[in-house]
Amino acid sequence: VRLVESGGGLVKPGGSLRLSCAASGFIFSDYHMSWFRQAPGKGLEWLSYITATSDIIKYADAVKGRFTISRDNAKNSVFLQMNSLRAEDTAVYYCARSLGDYRPVEPWGQGTLVTVSS
């Protein structure tokens, strides 16, 4: 099982980024997926959840209306479109498989760093 995040980088406040998480080693369409993040030197924060068929999507209040989670089961990938980025969105972003009761399943990805700065 492997999850590989990509798409991070330096972006100016107000800008956009699209993160990708490529999955392998398991039947992607059988699993729900989640995104988490960790600001530098800080704790962990849940961001978003999408079911296997994309029929249920959940967001944390901190990103609702700015971030959009989606997935492409044919490409074994989940995405996080991040708009209107703020300095406080600077963090390492992780994806993880999740169960139907929202619990993440091992392993998480290695993370991708997003830096929002002018």
Place this chain on the structure above:
Amino acid sequence: DIVMTQSPLSLSVTPGEPASISCRSSQSLLRSDGHHFLEWYLQKPGQSPQLLIYLSSNRVSGVPDRFSGSGSGTDFTLKISRVEAEDVGVYYCMQALQTPLTFGGGTKVEIK
């Protein structure tokens, strides 16, 4: 949102000695199926979080049996019976009863 409070903030432990981390939730994590939706993670330096304990007291396959989780309702504990050098890192509790999933602030464990 459910608020998770961990203590202590940090622990300095002599190898071979026990360690205990407390986690308290602002509301009961007991679901109607009888499970407590409390997970324990360890984030080793420079690594992604790794799950140690799920549903309050179930050890993940491959996790050494020196790790144990207990508790109910709103009070939970992670115990390490004999700390080893490889146990250093930050330990987080997380509630998965409802979204938003929320984490405790973390407990940093270091070796004396």
